Amino acid sequence: MKGTSLGEFEELVLLTVGILYNDAYGLGIRDELEKQTGRNVMISSVHKALVRLEDKGFLSSYMGGATDERGGRKKRLYELTISGKKVLNRSKELRNSMWNSVPKVVWE
Amino acid sequence: MNKLPPAWVLRFFRWYCREDLVDAIEGDLLELHQRRLGKYGPVRSHLLFLWNVLTMCQPFAFKKRPYGRQNSILMWKNHFKIALRLINRQKAFAFSNVLGLSVGVCTSLFLLLYVAHELSFDNFHKDADDIYRVNVISFNPEGNFYRTSAPSPLAALMDTDFPEVVATTRINRPRFPDHLMKAADKEFYEPLVYMSDEGFFDVFSFPLLYGNAKTALDDPNEVIITAAVARKYFGKTDALGEVFTYENQFQLKVTGVLEDPPTNSSLQFSFIIANKTPGLLYPGWLNDWGSSNASVYVKLLTGAQASTTTAKFPEVVERFIKDDLDKGERYVMSLQPLTKVRLNPHVAPERVNESSNKKYTYILPVVGLFILLIAGFNYVNLSTARISGRLKEVGVRKVMGSSASNLRSQFLVESLTLVLLAMFTSVILMVLLLPGFNQLADKSFTLSDLGSPLFVISALSVTILLGLAAGLYPALVLSKAKTLAALNKGFYLPGGGKIYFRNILLTVQFAVTLVMIIATVVIKDQMSFLKEKPLGFDAEQVLYFGQRDRAFWQESGALKNELLKNPQIKSVSYSSGIPGNPGYGSTAKLENGAREFEITHVMVDERFMELYGFELVDGRSFDYDLEADKTGGYLLNETAVRQIGWNNPLGQSLEVWGKKGKVIGVVKDFHFESMKSEIGPIAFHISSSNYRLVSIKLGTDDMAPTIDFLEDQWSQLMPERPFQFDFLDKRFEQYYEDEKRFSSIMNIATVLGLVLAVSGLFSLMAFLINKKAKEISIRKVLGATYLNVTRLFLNRLMGLGLIASVLAMPLAYVFVQQWLGGFAYRTSVSALSFLVAVIIVFSLVVLTVGAQIARSVAKNPVDRLRHE
Structure with a gap:
């Protein structure tokens, strides 16, 4: 199994999958990411991240319904796995604990 | 309507994308495409779709190979x-x-x-493909003259009357190599001085460091210099406004500093003087249709055909030039693309960089x-x-x-x-x-x-x-x-192809090596031929210099007397031409006016013929006591006599350059120029003016003090000009600079090729012999001699060598003949050089193979055979 570290972009994608809950598929994730971060996101980067995250075991996927505007192609819907949730939690905790260790003076 | 992106893009996507992702990604991309269609329209959307597909083309999306990536x-x-x-x-x-x-x-x-x-x-x-040079060819019964220059007024005519011509410029390149330039307490003779007009920067795009390209040559007495010149005279590149004194006569203001011309420019210059500077060129040159006095460059409209312009040239000739033509002369102007100028052979050799061989x-x-x-x-x-x-x-x-x-x-x-x-x-x-x-x-x-x-x-x-x-x-x-x-x-x-293949390669190697050796030997032959063939006159210890300054020639008589007082100066002579620098060509007329032909005529003084030691084959040399010799005596060379067809040339009448006279003697043919060109007809006659060159024959003692003496005399006479001179034998060596360089390249290449071929053969044979070690040992046990074994390997190689020789010789022959064709005077290609090449190759083969077999044979067969 590959390393379990998370890149910043990967973390954002994971979170977005969480936000979208039942409807997390490639383009939807990109739209949400763009909305949330305000930066331009390439659709290919999103898919790349999704494939890697699935390889790492943080995401699982299943095929969803097809719509007309997609030319009859099905969506691949993603959801967080248990280890995906764990890794998000861990990274949040890490951040929190590091935040807490910054002396108050710094913020003044 | 146009709802789907191009099919080939989709096909490409499906070709690389892994199956389990195809639907998902394709769906996403199509959805995105649909959105864009509404916003941007089909073309842009299609392009964006293609962009998406291309960016998606990354390893993560690739199909998995059967055995895994x-x-x-x-x-x-x-x-x-x-x-x-x-x-x-x-x-x-x-x-x-x-x-x-x-x-x-x-x-x-x-x-x-x-x-x-x-x-x-x-x-x-910029637009290099639209720039052309006007060349002129005049076809004459006696031979054709190729000029890379044209009459100056042509430029103005093309500017006004030819709609497809965007810009024209004239460049005058005086033939002498020593332009005296003075500025900032420094003085040098400069070889690369051009004279041109305001069109220069419209046609060419040499980048200016300082100054304005639009106005730089607009006015008289302006000069543009290169950065190297600016540094040489002023120690800085920004030399705008500095003033040069040219030939002690013209004050030239620097109005532009150019980057040094790139090495791949056929125009190599260090100064460009505004040609409208009064007195710089002869009066009326701008309207002189009768002589090709400038290189004329034109720039055509982008994409214009040169043929449209050349089609108008005959009319120009008809209008302006026809009256000046000789009998039977045909005058043709043509356009040569600037980018082809480099490889054009029809240019005078002394123009730097313009023609490579x-x-x-x-x-x-x-x-x-x-x-x-x-x-x-x-x-x-x-x-x-x-x-x-x-x-x-x-x-x-x-x-x-x-x-x-x-x-x-x-x-x-x-x-x-x-x-x-x-x-x-x-x-x-x-x-x-x-x-x-x-x-x-x-x-x-x-x-x-x-x-x-x-x-x-x-x-x-x-x-x-x-x-x-x-x-x-x-x-x-x-x-x-x-x-x-x-x-x-x-x-x-x-x-069985392998052996044949190897043999073919070996044969080609042999053949190539042979060709190179033969070429090298022949080139060597020719070079020593050039060195050893007598020029037909005495060039040793002759020092010469050219001088255009009138003031000098006024004092020249006194100078000669002064110089001759020095015992180390054997002779001093003034003339309009010397070997290697023939000077004027003119039309010669026979007595009845029936025939005219081109001849090089050299005006000499009383010491010239003796100084150079020309050999007489008929008649006598000039006699200074005879008034007739001074006013109308001619010495011709053998070629001139042959061309005219006189059986008994002495006493025949001749008119050269408007001077009538009689032939008093015939000089044995000598090489007035390089041996690449044929000896042409030459006439010598006495003149007391029109000199251009000074020849000084020195004694064989140490030259340094003599040259100091000369310099001293010079500076007394001409304090305004630095003293500059050359040796004549050096001048003749310069003719063969290209050939010398080529010869050394060939030497190095041949040695390199030979070493490579031999080392290759060596390793190959080492390997083959090693592989056959057992066979050699068994043969030895059975009584084979060293020679028997050697023959085993050598026979085939010799066969290949023979085939290679048969292939190489005609090839080499054609090649050397081609090369020698560039010389009017050349050695004959001897069979010896071919033989030498073959012997070298064969003996190297025998040595390489023989030595290794000897080593192999010397080994004790028992050691090799006992395992097994």
């Missing part, structure tokens, strides 16, 4: 590892291979550099190709010979499940690894050899030329091509080997 990368790694191990195990083999290849690569890269530079000439101008531009790459061929064939031969030793490995690999393509890639990787190593060595070699190469090729490449992207790309592609070409044959042969046969017999190879 990871495995394939691992295999490549493994190939590479095996290649490195092989190199490590056979260090000597790898070393000789890499060295040979790097010499080959290095040579070909140098030549690439050379050819690229030659072909890039004048490409740097076209032949050499093509010969050098061929020579480089030869060396590359020898080096590459060495490599192929050695690797194929070694194949047999690796057949077992191939068999085992096949048993372990290796596919043919797998084996192929392995061998290709091996050869590429070697070639890459060779490339690194050759880069080091190039850096080390660059100065030497520059000197040989008369170029000035720098390390940054080696680093230019274009060069790096070509270097890489040469290397990879070479690696592929050299590795392909072994790869193909080996991968086809049958598994069982490979394991069983070890030495078996599919098809």
